[in-house]
Amino acid sequence: MPQRSFMVYDVPSTKVRGEHAHLVCHQFLIAARGRLRVLVDDGHNRAEVELADPTMGLYMPPRIWGSQYHFERDTILLVFASHPYDSADYIRDYGDFRKIV
16 A cells, blocks of 8 residues: 655656665556656666556566656656655665665
8 A cells, every 4th residue: 555656747858857766665656647768777787667558557666776767748657655755765876776785
């Protein structure tokens, strides 16, 4: 059961969102409208996923670095999170992330 949900919208196609990992929070991402790309990185392997269908989503477990980019105009990204917001749960520096994983 999600403890938090939020939407990301009005993101210019040249901007990158995310660029962090979580220590304990799980997330599920859905392109509720439009299309975007998500980079997922476990510290050893990277993959790019396109979200473009609101019937499909992307599960991101803890300790996965995620970045969202190439938002099409009018895209709405819906995110469900397993935990309430806690700034201490974020790993915001990629070097620190690599040390942790």
